[in-house]
Amino acid sequence: MEQPSYHYAVMARAIAIIDAHGGQPLPLSDLAHAIGMSEAHVQRVFTTWVGVSPKRYQQFLTLTHARDLLRDRHTTLDAAQAVGLSGSSRLHDLFLRWEAMTPGDYAKHGAGLTIRASWFPSAFGDVLAMATDRGLCGLAFAADTGRDAAWADLAGRWPQASFVMDADAIAPWTQAALAGIGETRLHMMGTPLQIKVWEALLRIPSGHVATYSDIATSIGHDRAVRAVGTAVGRNPVSLLIPCHRALRKSGALGGYHWGLPVKRTLLAWESARVAADSAIAPMP
Known part of the structure; x- marks a missing residue:
């Protein structure tokens, strides 16, 4: 096989x-x-x-796909919340459980924390995964940035943590994340604003998009679009917290921390799967 x-x-x-x-x-x-x-x-x-x-x-x-998505599958986060796609202990795609680190843990910058890491193959190139005992805390694509830059980026977020290469320990969560099956747990560390933005991203369904201003409005910071964009870019867990689904109002892709080619292919991959699911869905 x-x-x-x-x-x-x-x-x-x-x-x-x-x-x-x-x-x-x-x-x-x-x-x-x-x-x-x-x-x-x-x-x-x-x-x-x-x-x-x-x-x-x-x-x-x-090149027009992002604009097509904004026209046809633009999701307002309030609407997503109304149909039950959010909540502090919510499941994302039925398989994702997540929790935020406490403010005290965040302030320590990882001191006393052991983070296990390893590289895994994916359809979008090499992926660097990092995890605490509670779940994945980092997932980075290296196709555009390179392995060294991806490692420096994620490890630099927890400068006081101890890092151990241990593929076996984090493989179940990572493989579930990449395959979209099984349960994946996340253990996130960020500022209060970043956590709010990442929660908002979790409410954007696969195959759909939202604008940066949609996200700002949904968290009660209508005028903080730039700050929201920065928080989107600081998302440490690519794919699962779908920062690739955030677009500019014009339909332009905007930025993507792990490279625009990866963002474009992620959007295309999700759209293709939604189209395939729609094609085989039973008639009502």
């Missing part, structure tokens, strides 16, 4: 090749040749993990 790490490697290469093609049509034969596999094999692995064919996926990587 093919292992998930193998699938991730195929996916990462395929997505990078498609993204580098600049929105121009890329025949399956050319993609398969670039990867060095048969067309049938690439089609099968890609469709299994993304939910749609490589050809269909390309439609979600266009």
Whole structure:
């Protein structure tokens, strides 16, 4: 049986090749040749993990996709809350439990805290995962920044903590996070404003987007859009706390801490999966 790490490697290469093609049509034969596999094999692995064919996926990587999302799947966070997508002990996608570190723990900058870390493969390139005994406290994509920068970024947030490389200890949470199955726990450390912003991000459903001003309004800081944007960028747990779903009012992507190519592919991947789910949903 093919292992998930193998699938991730195929996916990462395929997505990078498609993204580098600049929105121009890329025949399956050319993609398969670039990867060095048969067309049938690439089609099968890609469709299994993304939910749609490589050809269909390309439609979600266009430069106008973010604006299309803002037009068609713009979520106001108040509406998301009304349908039960929030709460202090909420489940995100039914599998994510999270808690914030206490202000005292935050003020200590990790003193007395042991953080276990390791690298894992993903469909979006190498991922650095870090976790306390209570859950993941960091998840960084290194495809754009590089491994050294990703490590310095996450480790620098807890300068007084002790770090131990221990893949086995954090693999269950990390693999559940990357696969979207099983339970993932988060243990977050941030300022009160950052925590509020990250809670707001958790209320944006997969395949949808919100604007930075939506987020500012939802936390009661209408005029603090810039501060909200900074807090979005400081999110230490990529993918699970979906800062990639925050866009500018114009429909522009805005920034992304782990690189705009990763943000673009995450939005495309989620849109493709929503489209695939819609296509197979039973008629009411």
